[in-house]
Amino acid sequence: MGLFILRRLGVMLLTALCLTFIVFWLTNLYPNLEKLAKTQGNFRMSDEAVTSYLTNRGYLEPMPLKFGQWLGVVPGYVNEGSDGKIIARCFSGDTPVEERSRYCGILQGDWGFSTVFKDDVGSLVATRLALTGKLMFFVMLLMVPTALLIGVLAGMREGSKLDRSLSTASILTTATPEYVSGVIFIAVFASSAFGLKWFKGSATSAMESANFENFFLPVLTISLYGMGYIARMTRASMTEVMTAQYIRTARLKGVKFSDIVMKHALRNALIAPFTVIMLQIPWLLNGVVIVETLFNYKGFGWLLVQAASNNDIELLLAVSVVSVVVVLVTQLISDIGYVYLNPRIRIS
């Protein structure tokens, strides 16, 4: 088991490195850099001005070198600008010489500087991540119990009317992407056209104080899309367990149906959905980006959109590191959890 986790961690590290390098490479392509220089400087920059801007800030160094600087294994660039000022990656011109550090990358805990928000990337990502964490907490709180309940109810009597209705409902929710359900919810419950106005169509105020009125629609929108999938997996697992021999034995012994479901079937039926729920978390990230854009909730997904549409290289890298780590860690947890929960795999 220890070796297995160690090997998985190694693969994770390699994957994260490859992915960040791909993001790094794509964001550092020349047309992207040119756009960056023009948005940071001014839009009527000449080609020479763009080149000198980029050279001074170390953007035109070879790709592996730049990547090394960002990682913190290669000393940061130190260049002298045209006006004689020193422009360096790791310190500003007025820092005393003895306090100047040579390395500054993510290994040193320095995530860089956002060109869009003019702020430190580390703190920026942390605050936005906390806001998204709040959103995700409520999404999980709504989605997981509801989905499990639907799945168990549908799966305990396969083919019954209850099963049919719930299965159709879960197919309907998996067929509704967030931008469709979100639009419909806002139109029906928050617009003047239908006149209901039960909820707010924007979740901006939920960043400070979340309440039912401004936070329920975004939470519901994200949960619905994932809910159907988890419910269907739970249903499949539950129907499989309900046809097992030991359930038949229990029925023949005359155990009450509710006891069979609660005491005999449920625990075994929940092993498979656990993996599915863990693997759903990265998918939820997509929903988070869409919903945060739609409801104007300035969390991590909103940050991703801002960073990507403005080619804010270091912010985008930090965002992708976080999301890649989320994906890989949830995969690892689901693998370990599956082995841990299922004795048949653990023993063999």
Added chain:
Amino acid sequence: MEPLSWTGSLAGLNLFLLLALGIMAVAIAAQIVVGIVGTAGGRAVNADGTLSSDEGLSGFLGMIVKYAFFAVVAIGLAYVIGGILLGTGAGIIGGMARQFLPVWVALILTFAVSLAFKRKLGLYGKLFDSTVGMIGFGLVMFWVFTGFFGGLLGLIITHDTLSQFSGMKNALPGMPLSGASETDFQWFLLGGDNLARDVFSRLIVGSWIVVLIAPLATLFAFMVGITLGLPAGYYGGKLDTFLSFLANLILAFPVILLFYLLVTPEIVLTGIPNYMAAVLFIFPVIFFTVLLNARYYTQPSVRTPLLIVVIGALFWAYLSLISNDGAIVANDSYVIPGLPTMLDWIPMPPEILVVFVSVVFVNSPTVFRIVRGLALDIKTRDYVAAAQTRGEGPWYIMLWEILPNARGPLIVDFCLRIGYTTILLGTLGFFGLGLESESPDWGTTINAGRRLLSIYPHAAIAPAVSLLTLVLGLNLLADGLREESLRD
């Protein structure tokens, strides 16, 4: 002119529809409650020793649900038929029903032919044994025909999709067209968007983009996934480790981040999407070449002419797909020449190519994983061992023994994946990536409409509901296919 109401002169039916829907909802709820409690009807032992039972409460409720459902369907049909006869006299729904006339005819023909010959049509025919599958197929074919007749032939649409009509900005559904001449269609059936264009016509034309790109992109993703997944599963070892690592690498990317990185004008300038297209689109050529070669290499007299024709045709299509204006990649610093324009029979605008490539790229790793898993499972079967003993080559076994036996799950996943691709296309449009902002496809329209969502929701709701029905149809279709393919 008066604005149209939703149902016009058929408004009398609304009450009955509501009544039928209400009864159905109550009866279904009651059915569920009764299902949990679980009552059986009374049973009686007959003189000959057989048992007979009445239907009981659940049977009674089932009957109510059935008749209420028939009533809802009948009233729905009445709206459509009344609409075809009365046109806009039957309100917005009537007007739309008449515009959709070619679609209804095509749908009825398709269903009539399929139902008549369903025993001879294999898995497709079996689909018509399951209600869910039929509903799904109906929904999907509705949009396919709508896209074909409206988007390609220009039959259903009422106005030009790009022209703006004065006074129709954010017009509500059913508004009469101000300043319309005799020949114009007199109403905006689903209202106008914030640039005073007709929502209904844009919806119809947009469906063609979705209906065309989504299945094709899924097909390409399947080609890539199958061509790489079969050897990965069959050979295993280092090849498998490497390919799986690559697949997991792409899967670990958040889809939206990948889209933002690939589908920006700056990246298009560098020509990266064109290189990706050149790599991804070669897979169908490889697939069919290997497929035919593995089958016929023992008969060179058949194989050689067949391969020359097939490779020639496919390679021509491949070159036409990836080249544009006589070049594969054309940017400021260099040009890679491609097929000359006069031989280029597939017009592929650059922005469509980017969207296409990124959707294929995102989908293929998942297909790869599915195919690899299936191959791992099937390669242990006896018929594979038999083929190995006969001395068949590995590619013959993969493509002619394993692949046909994996077709059930693959067909089901294909349907589901078209739905997922539709969602991805909508996501791209929602973030304003790829297609131009005046493109009528559903995602872009939702994106344009969402800014005024709280005041004029109709411009965003129409494409949202359409996308929902199409994806729902594909999901139901997949469900029906799964049910029917498991049965044998």
